[in-house]
Amino acid sequence: MGEDIMKIRVVSSREEIFTLNPNERVVHLAFRPSNKDIFALVETCPKIEVIQLPKSYRRTVSKSIEMFLEMQRIQLIEGDVWGHRKDINEYYSIPSSVIEKIRELKMEGTPAERIEEKVARESKLNPEMVAYILTKEAPA
Structure with missing residues (x-):
């Protein structure tokens, strides 16, 4: 089993989406994403399987985005990266x-x-x- 599953890529700004590795599978968005941000993320990381959002942002995701992600077989998960220091590491390790x-x-x-x-x-x-x-x- 690869190491890659163990890590969650933490993204703290929309500009950062475009710098992501296309192989990312699990991404945590630490900002409130617009529909455009989610589309950009899926385009940048075609292998993405999970998008994690903090609870408060998860509630603001539109129905159309939820349906889009469902069709792409991408899970939208609510959750936090506890005590993660982005300045030290862009990945949160499980x-x-x-x-x-x-x-x-x-x-x-x-x-x-x-x-x-x-x-x-x-x-x-x-x-x-x-x-x-x-x-x-x-x-x-």
């Missing part, structure tokens, strides 16, 4: 201990919902992000 925990629980046959709940509670990741990692990092 600790490997979290991935290990997910794998362990999965191997024990724990139902996905329980894993999402438990890991989200312990790691401050939101359940949707845990679900994404579960499908990506720890396939059955």
Whole structure:
């Protein structure tokens, strides 16, 4: 399994969208994106699978964008990158201990919902992000 799944690319301004690596799969937008920003992001990163937004911004996303992302099979997830310092690193890393925990629980046959709940509670990741990692990092 590649390292790339473990990292969330944090984008703090719309100008930054155009500088992104086209291979990014998980992006956290730390600003309130317009429809145009989301289209630009999907165009710049054709492999994108998850866009994460803080709760307050998630609520402002238009229905048409939600439908567009659904058609592109891109998940829109609500969540934060806790204590992330953008000036130090443009990526927020999901600790490997979290991935290990997910794998362990999965191997024990724990139902996905329980894993999402438990890991989200312990790691401050939101359940949707845990679900994404579960499908990506720890396939059955």
